Amino acid sequence: MIPMEHVLILGAALFAIGMYGVLARRNAVLILLSVELMLNAVNLNLIAFNVYLRPNPATGMVFSVFVIVIAAAEAGLALAIILRLFRNRRTANVDEADLLKW
Amino acid sequence: MQIHSTEQVVFYLLAVVAVAAALGVVFAQDIIHSALFLVVTLILTAGVYVLLSAEFLSLVQVLVYGGGVSILVMFAVMITRVRDARGPLDGAQKPIAIVAGLAIVTVLVLMISRTEWQQAIPAVNRPDESPVRVQRVITQTDKGQLMSDTDAIGHDLFTTFAVPFEVASLVLLVALVGAIYLARGEEDEVT
Amino acid sequence: MIGVEHAWIIPAIPLGSFIILALLHNVLPRKGDWLGVLAILTSFALVWFVVADAFTNYPDHLPGRESLEWIEAGRFRVDLGIHVDEVAIVMLIVVTTVALMVNIYSTGYMQERHGLTAEEQRRLLPATAAAHGGHGDTHGDAGHVESSGHHETASAVPEPRYGWFFAVLSLFAFAMLTLVLADNLLLMFAAWELVGVCSFFLIGFYWERRSAAEAAKKAFITTRIGDVGMLIGIIMLWKATGTFHIQTVLHAAETGQIGHTYLVISALFLLMGPIGKSAQVPLHVWLPDAMEGPTPVSALIHAATMVVAGVYLVARMLPLFEAADLLRVILTMGMITAVFASIVALAQTDLKKVIAYSTLSNLGIMMVALGAGSVTAAMFHLMTHAFFKACLFLGAGSVIHATHTQEMGPLGGLWKKMPITGTTFIIAALANAGIIPLAGFWSKDEILHSIDSHAGVVWFVIALVWVVLSGMYTARLVGYTFLGKPRDQHIYSHAHESPFAMTLPLIILGALSIVAGFPILHEVGNSLGLPGGISEFLLTPGEHAEEFHFNVGLATAGTLSALLGMFITGFLMASPGRMARFTAAIPGPYNLVKNKFYFDEMYQWLIDRVILVVAYGVAWFDRHVVNDTGVDGFSSLLNYTGFRLKFAQTGKIPNYALAIVIGVLTLAVIAFSTNS
């Protein structure tokens, strides 16, 4: 049997890597990819908890279905905004988009 | 660490490769590589789901995430020709980000290892042996049938979570409208 | 029949007048000034019905109470309630009388605006600016004076915000009367803040003038610093007693239901409000600047009513401060203010500033009386002071109206030109100095008596010094303005007596400055329907009635001190040049006084240091705080902090994300350290 803690730790690792990506990357698409990693970690958590702790009902799994759906929608909308940024500015680098500050 | 079964061996393999692929996502210096690494991570995670007896979710993961989202990203990358833009993909904050990432993973691992998860299991279905046994998700329906996880998810999704399901469709609709509006051509624009 | 419990009508009338004026002042004939006067006149008349009811079978009808539930939520309950006791009645009389006088006076004074620079005039009247020209060289026109030398004066123009002025005066009357009548701390606080808002509007009434706008801001913020403390004090008392009702809170404090330390802390917080509002050192800096407002406003708000709200609050809550053993603190604070302000008044050259510092000094002495435990003396002095100080301010306004200057330097000998103004001004000034038998004498006497019997001989001696100082600056004020020879012939020849609308209030207030002290005498009191003199009327519960005795020794000491002071000044001013030689002989002390003990600068310095040591520790910072006053220094500190903080907002997404992560990590680390 796989100990649940190990699944959670895998999730934590993916989450932290995703968070690193958000902080370190300057390309908007890459930031988005990192967020997807984090959401994936959340799903891992939800499914592990559901399977190990409360096998009945399948709330955690339903939750993760919703997470996947919203993540997909998020990707779509975010990419549209990034596309718009690229059209307006010819860049997808987020640190070049700093008209608004202070 | 003692290895008890093939299941475990497969899990650790998947885990190690998934983490490596995730690192690839955030460290790769080519945006296409990053996207491909993400696909790898997501598919490997789907494998973990199978190990956890969540077959339906692994399917969704592969189709929606690994397929749909990644292709969307690819499209975006192609259309915007981000690859043509020169310059590094990492920002100035990289060193701090490494520290922050390590700090977060430390916090989370400490939290996970210091928590007695057993106590979260309701006394009624707490299994006798420890560590906890993976068991197939079984849901008792009104009519007393036993179902697989696919059935269980479908059942809950359309009974308990019917309203969130509807709302999620609204979210998708808004995202769709927004994405089309924002990404569309500029022929009709004012200013 | 209107009884004491109907006293809520008194503030309600000005409120109605405010609403009508605020909405319709541009439509009403004469911009509605008559409505403002009429409203306050009605209130004034109603006060006497209340007084009559209170005196019928005295004291059966007091205190009058009426209340209406305003807000209730859980344990939190506020009423719109009134509590009419003796102290409140005196305040009602004072407020409505002075407000009425000021309203009448303003119908004359506020018609025109004087002393505009070209720029101000252009901004004030964009349409007519061209017609009037940039400079006022319209000689020979009565009231249009181009003075020689040091002050730039343009022609007077009709006041464009005349109606608005009366609206705000009505609002002020409403707020002040509510403050007086409120039976609970929260309602009182609301009114307290509202008078602050009115004060803000009125100090900044000439907002085209930069200094006026700055002064308004300074006053508002300085008093708010006090109010912050007061609010905390109110919340603390509410927490301890579960009510805002003043009498209940006082009862709880007296019977020891509140722990002593808690009581002391909450009372200290509460005291911050009066320190700010009644301009006690160290929060006094706003009051002299508040003279940027129109002179009637100075008379009403910054001399007779709003600034004494602090005194009134302390008088009302005195049992609480007594239970908290804070009387000595109040006494010391008041005495510092009193002596400090009267010294500063000695070296001011601006007519209104002298009177402003005199006000400060009198507020201080009222606090001293409260610190000596005598509500009677404090409230009595509050009343007489309101009359003679309002008279002084309005007289000063009359002078400004006639001469278009408020610097004392070019004035002199105006008594001949302005007999009514001069006479009333001198009467009020003598009352201020405390010359028998004018109003100020009796109340000062009462205060000296209370200090003598409750505070000890050292304080008494200091108080006598204070009387001497009062005599000195009063004599200087009168001497420079109305006596002697005119120092600027041009101004002198154009000076003229003010119109009737302005002299009438002067006459009435002058008369009050003479007679307002008499009710302390038993016979007068009895004939007015009071049992005994006013000193037996104005008692807080628990205070023992003390019959007024005319103490010859005390009266002599007081009057002689005042005369001594006046004589010193008189001697210095008697021959030209003597004053100048005197001040030149003591340059150090003179400059110290002239610069108001460098208080503003001290603030500046102090704040700079605090910033240096506590906040930044960098030497170059000093240059970045280029400001001239204490309050601005405080705001610079805030501004600078804001300035540093805003650069955290880099505009870059990864930085923003980092902030979120840092927040998460901080919380998580704290959580870990507390949970393991």
Place this chain on the structure above:
Amino acid sequence: MNPDYSLLIPEYILAVWAALVVAVDVMMPKLRRDVPAYLAALGALAAGIASVLYIDVNKGFEAIPGVTIMHVDDYTTYMRVLLCGIAVFILLMSAQFVRMRLSHAGEYSAIVLVATLGGMLMVEGTELITSWIALELLSFCFYTLVSFARRELRSNEAGLKYMLLGAFSTALFLYGLSLIYGVTGTTTYDGIAAALSNRGEDLTLALVVGFVFIIAGLGFKVAAVPFHMYTPDAYQGAPLPITAMLSTTSKAAAFALFFRLFTTAFLPAHEEWKWMIALIAAVTMMWGNLVALQQTNLRRLFAYSSIGQVGFMLIAVAAATQDAGSSLLFHMAGYAVTNLAAFTIIVVFFNREGSDEIADLAGLAERQPFLALAMVTALFSLAGMPLFAGFFTKFMLFVSGWDAGLEWLSGVAVVASLISLYYYLMVIRQMYVIAPRVPGRFRTPALLWGVIAVLVVGVFFLGIWPAPLLDAADTAAAFLFRA
């Protein structure tokens, strides 16, 4: 046993009306571009009226027996009415703006309605998945609306920041939810509360980390420091009426969710999260008010001012008592009315001058005395002067915090509100003291004049006679503390 679908009629109205607005816009291309906004405002009004009918209803939406995913009670009704009211005003102030500066008025108005719908679902959700999806609906609407002026660089940039950081914060929030789910094994608020009140000792760490992530996620939505950084940028870049909406709808709904979640589901673990929120509240109010001192742009000023206000409102969440709840609801309403008034004024000014810099307000008192006076009213209300709405609403918050044992926090709040007075006065000074840069009076359009007048009257009404609304808020909050 079917769930009672009639509980959601206001939501149906909004959804159907949104579709209708788009349809009308598509089918009648000749329509003037401000008409869809007026049409949508009618819809919001209808939904508001429908919401009123639920007064005294106290019923859970039980998807299957025993699982209440939504709850319609007075708390819901209060917030529904508030959100619909806000939407009406937002749409009214949008009409001219959209006509002058944006395309696709139909989609714009429809998305505003859907955002309101999302807000309403957030308020009534009593189950994590439902609440979260509702939150996402609101957020997606805002991501779109903020970037709606698609050719403007600022709007685009603001949308990008809001979207990416929003996704990031969603991830944090979800991680927190997953931990809570792990600890309690359920997602309904009732179930969580039950599980928390007899939880094992060794679960506390996971629970606390869960709270940290949830607070980070919700803190982002309400703009609490340090999760607030996107706020000023989004406020400045978004189309102006959307800025107003961000500062009202988004905040009100997020706070309603925040408060309901923490006081019904997480109350048994109050000790574990009280200090976190108190700490964030203190930092938020000081930071917001200090940085506001340095702003030169009106929208950024209001962004920081609203951050300061968030700090005040967080006091109520930290206190988590019924009194705190009623003062939170009360403050929310007062704040919404005041902010809407201020933003309508800014919209009028912006429509006319195309500027939102504080410096350009110079001499507004001479150019348009009505706007200047209305602005003074709004600013005084925000600063918490008596007679204006802000006085009581803020005071009640401070008192409820003090009463709940957060004396120090209320003390900080009082000081922070003193600081806030300073920058509000700076704006007043600009309008009254400084000479106008551009001479010439201008008129306020009649409709917006009326809107501003109504809101100003509202500010005074709440300041002078707060009892009715406070009663309503009290009744509403009482529903969360029935147990």
